[in-house]
Amino acid sequence: MGLLPHPNRARDSAAIRGSAAAVAAILERRGVRTQLLEVPGAPPVVFGSIETPGASRTIIFYAHYDGQPVDPKEWTAPPWQPVVRDGPLAGGGTVVALPEKGPVNPEWRV
Numbered sequence: 660m661g662l663l664p665h666p667n668r669a670r671d672s673a674a675i676r677g678s679a680a681a682v683a684a685i686l687e688r689r690g691v692r693t694q695l696l697e698v699p700g701a702p703p704v705v706f707g708s709i710e711t712p713g714a715s716r717t718i719i720f721y722a723h724y725d726g727q728p729v730d731p732k733e734w735t736a737p738p739w740q741p742v743v744r745d746g747p748l749a750g751g752g753t754v755v756a757l758p759e760k761g762p763v764n765p766e767w768r769v
Contacts, residue, residue, distance in 0.1 A: 661685065663741040663769065669725040675702040678724050683707070744768045
């Protein structure tokens with residue numbers, strides 16, 4: 660859960676830069692060449708590529724990593740301190756430990 664503990668409020672440029680660096684590091688550990696694309700006054704875009712000689716197609720994945728402001732009083736656990744629950748909170752889901760390896764129950768929630 661290396662990315663989840665990073666605060667990602669869209670208007671907090673320092674936190675967003677930290678999240679961008681974390682996204683780039685995660686991709687690089689998996690062999691993706693990355694760079695930050697920047698425009699003044701906007702959060703950086705993490706661009707990654709894997710060059711494949713002779714490839715005849717391009718696949719693009721898009722995701723955003725910035726979030727909305729939070730009110731910690733509305734959370735059952737501190738924001739950016741991830742916990743895993745065995746079901747929806749409204750359904751009585753309780754905190755469980757994420758296993759080091761092995762199957763993950765599809766009903767679990769982060």
